[in-house]
Amino acid sequence: MSLANDYASVMARKGEIMKKSVGIDYGEFESGSIAFDYKKMMQETSYTLEEMQKIQLDAHVGNTPIIELRNLTALARKCAKPGFGARIFIKDEAANPSGSFKARRAANAVYHAKKLGFKGVLTATSGNYGAAVASQAAMAGLKCIVVQECYDSKGVGQPEIIEKARKCEALGAEVVQLSVGPELFYKFLLLLEETGYFNASLYTPFGIAGVETLGYETSIQFREKYGKDPDAIICTNAGGGNLTGTARGLEKAGATSTVIGASVNLSGLHMASDTQFNKKSFTTGHTGFGIPFSTWPDRSDVPRSAARPLRYMDRYVTVTQGCVFYITETLASLEGLEKGPAGNTSLAAAFSIAQEMPDDRFLLVQETEYTGAGKHIQPQLSFARENGIKLFFGDPKDEIPGENLVLPSHPSLIKATDVDLNRLRKSLIKAALNSVSAPPTPEDIRFLAEETRTDESFVRAAIEELEA
Amino acid sequence: MIKKGEWVLIRKTILEPHERAPQVPDDTKKVPLIMWVKGRLQADAQIGDIVEIITQTGRVEQGALLEANPTYRHSFGEFIPELLVIGDQVREILFGGDAK
Numbered sequence: 176m177s178l179a180n181d182y183a184s185v186m187a188r189k190g191e192i193m194k195k196s197v198g199i200d201y202g203e204f205e206s207g208s209i210a211f212d213y214k215k216m217m218q219e220t221s222y223t224l225e226e227m228q229k230i231q232l233d234a235h236v237g238n239t240p241i242i243e244l245r246n247l248t249a250l251a252r253k254c255a256k257p258g259f260g261a262r263i264f265i266k267d268e269a270a271n272p273s274g275s276f277k278a279r280r281a282a283n284a285v286y287h288a289k290k291l292g293f294k295g296v297l298t299a300t301s302g303n304y305g306a307a308v309a310s311q312a313a314m315a316g317l318k319c320i321v322v323q324e325c326y327d328s329k330g331v332g333q334p335e336i337i338e339k340a341r342k343c344e345a346l347g348a349e350v351v352q353l354s355v356g357p358e359l360f361y362k363f364l365l366l367l368e369e370t371g372y373f374n375a376s377l378y379t380p381f382g383i384a385g386v387e388t389l390g391y392e393t394s395i396q397f398r399e400k401y402g403k404d405p406d407a408i409i410c411t412n413a414g415g416g417n418l419t420g421t422a423r424g425l426e427k428a429g430a431t432s433t434v435i436g437a438s439v440n441l442s443g444l445h446m447a448s449d450t451q452f453n454k455k456s457f458t459t460g461h462t463g464f465g466i467p468f469s470t471w472p473d474r475s476d477v478p479r480s481a482a483r484p485l486r487y488m489d490r491y492v493t494v495t496q497g498c499v500f501y502i503t504e505t506l507a508s509l510e511g512l513e514k515g516p517a518g519n520t521s522l523a524a525a526f527s528i529a530q531e532m533p534d535d536r537f538l539l540v541q542e543t544e545y546t547g548a549g550k551h552i553q554p555q556l557s558f559a560r561e562n563g564i565k566l567f568f569g570d571p572k573d574e575i576p577g578e579n580l581v582l583p584s585h586p587s588l589i590k591a592t593d594v595d596l597n598r599l600r601k602s603l604i605k606a607a608l609n610s611v612s613a614p615p616t617p618e619d620i621r622f623l624a625e626e627t628r629t630d631e632s633f634v635r636a637a638i639e640e641l642e643a
Numbered sequence: 644m645i646k647k648g649e650w651v652l653i654r655k656t657i658l659e660p661h662e663r664a665p666q667v668p669d670d671t672k673k674v675p676l677i678m679w680v681k682g683r684l685q686a687d688a689q690i691g692d693i694v695e696i697i698t699q700t701g702r703v704e705q706g707a708l709l710e711a712n713p714t715y716r717h718s719f720g721e722f723i724p725e726l727l728v729i730g731d732q733v734r735e736i737l738f739g740g741d742a743k
C-alpha cells in the first residue's frame with residue numbers, strides 16, 4: 176500500500192521518518208515537559224573528543240592554521256584610542272577539504288552513517304554544509320543527496336547557492352533544488368522515505384560535537400604558540416552549531432575565552448518570502464537564522480537540536496552587509512587573503528570589537544571559508560544591483576536590508592552592534608512555555624536557566640513578567 | 644530533439660499554491676513550490692516535454708525537460724568599481740600616499 180504524499184500526511188509521519196533516518200530515539204532524553212537532558216543526549220549519542228579527532232584526521236579535516244592579521248590589526252589601531260586594538264587572528268577553516276568548518280560536522284555525520292550501515296546520506300542545506308557532506312560522502316563511498324532552497328519562483332537563483340550546487344555536483348552528489356519556502360522540509364522527508372538514507376542533519380549531536388575539535392584545537396594551538404588562550408573568540412552565528420561546538424571544545428580544553436556570536440543584520444527581510452529571497456546578499460550567518468534559532472533551537476530538522484547557542488554565548492553582535500563587504504575587500508587588500516562571506520561576518524565584528532580591547536589582548540575569528548564565482552563579493556554586489564539594491568558609500572547606520580547596501584565611507588564607521596541577550600533569553604523562555612500546556616516544573620526552571628545561561632531567579636522573573 | 648541517455652535538467656511542481664504550508668507568507672503562497680533536478684534522460688524528447696530521468700543516486704524523477712547538458716552560469720558578476728575605492732582607501736590609511 177502506498178502512503179499518502181500530501182503535505183499534511185507527510186508532516187504527520189515526521190516522527191517515525193526522523194527516528195529511522197537519524198538513528199536516535201530522542202524520546203529517551205525527554206522529561207515529558209519543557210526540560211530534556213541535553214548533557215545526556217550529547218554524551219550518549221556522540222563521540223569522545225579523541226574519537227572525533229581520529230575520525231577527522233582520517234578524513235583530512237581539521238588542524239587548520241591560525242593566521243595573525245597584522246595589517247588589519249594595524250588598521251583597527253588607527254581607528255582606536257591609544258593603547259587599544261587587540262591582535263586579530265583567524266583560524267583558516269577554508270583549508271578543510273570542502274572549504275569551510277562544516278567539514279568537521281560532515282566528517283562525523285558521514286562516519287556515523289557508514290558505521291550504521293546506511294548506503295547514502297541526505298541533507299537539507301543551501302550552504303557550505305552541503306559541499307561538506309558531499310565531500311565526506313565521496314571519501315566514504317556513500318551516495319549523497321543535497322536538498323537546497325535555491326531559486327525564487329521566477330527561477331532566479333542566489334549566485335552563492337548556485338555555486339554550492341556546482342560544488343556538490345562536482346563532488347558527486349545529487350542536488351535537488353527548490354524554490355523558496357519552508358516546505359523544503361516536506362520534500363526532504365519524502366526523499367528520506369524514498370531512499371532510506373541517513374539524515375545528515377546539521378543539528379544532530381555528532382554534527383555539533385564535530386565542531387568541538389575546532390574549539391579544542393584553537394586553544395592548544397594558541398597555548399603552544401603564544402602561551403595563552405585567546406581572550407575572546409568570535410563565531411559567525413546562524414543555526415548556532417558553529418558557536419555551540421566551538422564553545423564546547425574550548426570548555427573541554429579548559430579555556431575561559433569570551434565567546435561572542437556575530438550575525439549580519441538582515442532585520443526586516445522575511446526568510447520565507449519569495450519576493451525578498453533575492454534581496455539579501457548573504458545566505459547564512461545572518462539574523463534571519465541567528466535570532467530565531469537562538470531563541471528556539473528546536474525549530475531545526477531534528478526533534479532536539481544539539482546546537483543551543485544561548486547556553487554558550489557571552490555576547491551577541493550584528494554587523495551590516497556593507498561592513499562585511501568592506502572588510503572582505505580589506506582582507507584581500509591588506510592581508511593578501513581572499514575569503515568567503517560568512518567567515519568575514521565575524522571578521523567585520525572583530526575589527527570593531529578589537530578596538531574596545533587593550534592592544535595586548537588576542538581576538539580570534541574562528542573560521543574562514545572558501546570564495547569563488549558566485550560567492551565572491553563582486554558577484555554578490557553585482558547581483559544586488561541587478562535586484563534594485565542601491566549601493567553607496569556612507570554611514571552603515573543608514574543601511575536598510577533589502578533596499579540598500581552602505582559601504583562605510585571610512586573603516587572607523589565599522590561597528591558591531593550589541594543584541595540584547597536578555598531579550599533573546601526571555602524570548603526563549605516564552606517559546607518554551609508556549610510549547611507545553613502545563614505550567615513549568617521545577618526541573619523545567621532549572622533547564623531554562625541552563626538554556627539561557629542565567630539562574631533560576633532570572634527564569635522565574637521572566638515567567639512572572641510574561642504572565643503579567 | 645534530445646537523445647535518450649543525455650544529462651538533462653527538469654522542472655517539476657511539488658506543491659500548487661493552494662497546497663502550500665499554512666505558515667508561508669502571502670507572496671510565497673501565491674506561487675507553487677517548484678523543484679529542479681538533473682539526471683539521464685530515459686527516452687528521446689523535446690524541450691518542454693514531460694520526461695523521466697534517472698538521477699545521480701539512481702532515483703526516478705519526472706518533470707518538464709528544461710535543458711540538455713545544463714550549464715553553470717554563475718560568475719564573478721559585473722565589475723564593481725567601489726571595491727577599488729576600498730582597497731585604495733585602506734592602503735592609504737595604513738601605508739600613506741605611495742603605497743597604492
Ligand SMILES: Cc1ncc(COP(=O)(O)O)c(C=O)c1O
Nearest residue numbers: 303412413414415416417459517
Ligand atoms: C562558513 C560558515 N560560517 C558560519 C556558519 C554559521 O554556522 P551555524 O549555522 O552553525 O551557526 C555557516 C553556516 O551556516 C557557514 O557556512
